Amino acid sequence: MIRSFRSIKGEPRLFAGIALTQLLVVIAGFGLEPMRGRTNYGALPLEVYLHATIGLAWCVLAVIQPWLIGMRQRELHRTFGWIGAFIAVALVTTGIWTTFDSIVGGRQSEPAFTIVANIGGLIPFALLVMLAIRVRRRSDWHRRLLACATIIAVAPAWARIVPMEQLGPIGLLLMEAGMLAPVAWSAVHERWTQGRIHPAWYWGAAAILSPLFMVPVALVPGFATWAGGLAPAVKP
Numbered sequence: 001m002i003r004s005f006r007s008i009k010g011e012p013r014l015f016a017g018i019a020l021t022q023l024l025v026v027i028a029g030f031g032l033e034p035m036r037g038r039t040n041y042g043a044l045p046l047e048v049y050l051h052a053t054i055g056l057a058w059c060v061l062a063v064i065q066p067w068l069i070g071m072r073q074r075e076l077h078r079t080f081g082w083i084g085a086f087i088a089v090a091l092v093t094t095g096i097w098t099t100f101d102s103i104v105g106g107r108q109s110e111p112a113f114t115i116v117a118n119i120g121g122l123i124p125f126a127l128l129v130m131l132a133i134r135v136r137r138r139s140d141w142h143r144r145l146l147a148c149a150t151i152i153a154v155a156p157a158w159a160r161i162v163p164m165e166q167l168g169p170i171g172l173l174l175m176e177a178g179m180l181a182p183v184a185w186s187a188v189h190e191r192w193t194q195g196r197i198h199p200a201w202y203w204g205a206a207a208i209l210s211p212l213f214m215v216p217v218a219l220v221p222g223f224a225t226w227a228g229g230l231a232p233a234v235k236p
Contacts, residue, residue: 009070010070011066011143012066012067012069012070013066013070014066014186014189015066015143015147016063016066016067016070018147018150018151018182018186019059019062019063019065019066019147019150020063021182022059022062022150022151022153022154022182023059023060023062023063025154025157025158025161025178026055026056026059026154026157028157028161029154029156029157029158029159029160029161030052030157030160032160032161033160045101045105047094047097047098047101048098048102050094051091051094051095051097051098054087054090054091054094055091055153055154055156057087058084058087058088058091058150058153059150059153059154061080061083061084061087062146062147062150064080065077065080065081065084065146066143068080081136085129085133088125088126088129088149091122091125091153092122092125092126095118095122096118096119096122099114099115099118099119100115100230102114103115103227103230103231104230104231104232105232106231106232108231110218111227111228111230111231112217112218112219112223112224112227112228113215113218114227115218115227116211116214116215116217116218117159117211117215118156120210120211120214120215120217121152121153121155121156121211123210124152124207124208124210124211125149125152125153125207127207128145128146128148128149128152128203128204128207129145129146129149131145131203132145132146132149140198140200141198141200144186144198144200144201144204145200145203145204147182147183147186147204148183148200148201148203148204148205148207148208149204149207151179151182151183151204151208152179152207152208154179155175155179155211158175158178158179159175161175161178162174162175162178172212172215176208176209176212179208180205180208180209183201183204183205183208184205186201187201
């Protein structure tokens with residue numbers, strides 16, 4: 001008999017809960033766009049839908065994987081894990097593709113910041129996934145690193161929930177705070193129940209915060225000029 005989510009105990013339930021929360025963030029973030037009139041999904045190119053589908057697949061898999069562990073379906077978990085590795089590669093690849101295509105297609109008003117924000121999120125995501133695969137036999141590290149990778153993967157949804165245009169730098173800080181919330185909660189919970197915080201949370205928090213330190217790159221004159229040159233020229 002398949003166990004319900006509520007019957008799963010311990011860490012599998014915690015990580016399934018984190019992943020489910022991130023899935024809800026994705027649904028809320030991208031679901032708000034048409035209501036705000038900011039995005040016409042029907043006018044977007046095919047690669048955007050491809051990237052979105054792959055990202056959604058990652059989020060759904062992030063919910064399923066700890067659930068399978070809670071059900072003691074370890075072989076199926078391993079099989080899905082390698083599928084997840086291919087999904088991660090596809091997510092990074094299509095993320096780079098859509099980033100540059102949106103600039104070349106004239107859909108971005110700030111090319112330099114778009115590149116830094118998007119690539120700055122894809123890099124720590126990829127590094128966390130690779131590290132999680134490397135330490136996959138150490139489940140305590142493996143599951144925490146992947147949870148943080150999933151949080152990074154949903155950053156574009158947070159960027160749509162927080163009114164970045166109105167808040168500016170404060171909006172970026174609010175976005176990072178929202179992303180760090182499940183990490184902070186998990187760390188505090190561990191400290192309270194186990195007397196220590198697993199070091200993987202520190203690595204994950206650093207990865208989540210790393211895009212903040214990459215923002216100044218967009219202000220480098222040479223980089224900004226190069227990024228701006230990718231966009232189509234504006235006709236007078």
